[in-house]
Amino acid sequence: MSLDRDMSQDLLEQVNQALNLNTPLRIQGSNSKAMLGRPVVGELVDTRGHRGIVSYDPTELVLTARAGTPLQEIEAALFEAGQMLPCEPPHLGAGATLGGMVAAGLSGPRRPWAGSVRDYVLGTRVITGHGKLLRFGGEVMKNVAGYDVSRLMAGSFGCLGLLTEVSLKVLPRPRQCLSLRLPMDRHQALAELAEWGQQPLPISAACHDGEALYLRLEGGEGSVQSARQRLGGDVLDNPFWSDLREQRLAFFEGPEPLWRLSLPIATAELDLPGRQLIDWGGAQRWLKSNAPATAIRELAAKAGGHAIGYAQGEHSSAPLPAALMRYHHALKQQLDPQGLFNPGRLYPDL
The missing domain is CATH 3.40.1020 (Biosynthetic Threonine Deaminase; domain 3)
Structure with a gap:
């Protein structure tokens, strides 16, 4: 029996309800990266039910899957086709998900030679703080206010929006x-x-x-x-x-x-x-x-x-120069004006 399920409309409804009630949301998959960032107080949004590989054609070197899909499932499908995620993302716990991989933006030992998670994100579907499910990427819509939104989701720890789907570039495994x-x-x-x-x-x-x-x-x-x-x-x-x-x-x-x-x-x-x-x-x-x-x-x-x-609290994110922090605030305002998603996870006032 397949566990694949499209829950994007349920997630969208939860976000819109939170917007109406001005209730902050705490987004998580398996919570395997909980040691990173600050604690978040908010209503839980569990993405693990929204799962499944949407499309994968090995000849195109592109895989698209829902955010709650376990990384193990994705890596197994790639392995069977002789391919891999080049950035070698760490799981750091059982049940790590694709959405968590992108949100944390962590890469493994191959990073300096193959690139980071961000380098392999081609497109995303994201529920924004405006209560809209939007698609970003080269196929339909590349940017908003000058930003490449899909790649900005990498390492954002859910502060910019709720990822529902990710398209990734994959590569053949070395001979x-x-x-x-x-x-x-x-x-x-x-x-x-x-x-x-x-x-x-x-x-x-x-x-x-x-x-x-x-x-x-x-x-x-x-x-x-x-x-x-x-x-x-x-x-x-x-x-x-x-x-x-x-x-x-x-x-x-x-x-x-x-x-x-x-x-x-x-x-x-x-x-x-x-x-x-x-x-x-x-x-x-x-x-x-x-x-x-x-x-x-x-x-x-x-x-x-x-x-x-690597312990939840004030030391989990590197301090930013004032000019760079202004960009973070501007981006947060564009995508999540009510401060709905994972408030304070990266920085206290973000």
């Missing part, structure tokens, strides 16, 4: 995939990665756990084998990359707060207490530390990046 472990310290790993980044190596993931550098090679058989011979190291046969993506590595265990730092790729080692794990070839650093939040943020900013705390 060969091989992972290596090369023992070396962090300093050497960052130097090697900087050098290899200037060369045509088929690297699609790079992580250093404090003891060794882990590399994933993907592409044609010839290029992968040639790179393996050049780089050396030991071949991995464990699910290291999925464990990294889903935060199942031993590094993520322990009571210390978890921080995600986004930094320029060539940034040197950070002088912070606690444990560090280098991801994205150096552009993303995971930190388990009891250091004060202000110290972590200041050091990240000094290096040209920002820090986000």
Whole structure:
């Protein structure tokens, strides 16, 4: 028995009722990303009943599905056709949904080489704060007030509207995939990665756990084998990359707060207490530390990046410059003038 169901009219009715009563709404799917952002007080909108793959033609490399569709279901359909979501989105819990993937905008180890969630969003259907179900994207309507609305939904945490449907670009899976472990310290790993980044190596993931550098090679058989011979190291046969993506590595265990730092790729080692794990070839650093939040943020900013705390509360989103915050407010006013959707999830006054 199929669980596919179109509940867009029910969701639209719920939004319009909330508009009439001026009741804020708390949008969620499986709630697997609840540790990100601030707590939201509002009437629950559960998208999980609105699910199913609407269309998928592997020859067109485009998949369209309803927002409540489990990511596992989408990935299974793509795998059967020899394709994948290139941004490798983390689930971070059972039942993660397509809408949650887009709303959180999180990408996995392949991000620097393949792009982010936002890069693969082609179009969306969104219930706006005006009580209208609109379609955005190249096929019908690309923008509102100069904004590419579909891609702006990525990473918005439901603050701009209620996603009901998403069209994604997908890609073929690589013909060969091989992972290596090369023992070396962090300093050497960052130097090697900087050098290899200037060369045509088929690297699609790079992580250093404090003891060794882990590399994933993907592409044609010839290029992968040639790179393996050049780089050396030991071949991995464990699910290291999925464990990294889903935060199942031993590094993520322990009571210390978890921080995600986004930094320029060539940034040197950070002088912070606690444990560090280098991801994205150096552009993303995971930190388990009891250091004060202000110290972590200041050091990240000094290096040209920002820090986000993986615990619900005030540290879950990076502070924005005043000029950029004005754009956020303008966009919120355009799409959700009553402040209906997930109020305060990203910033207190948004």
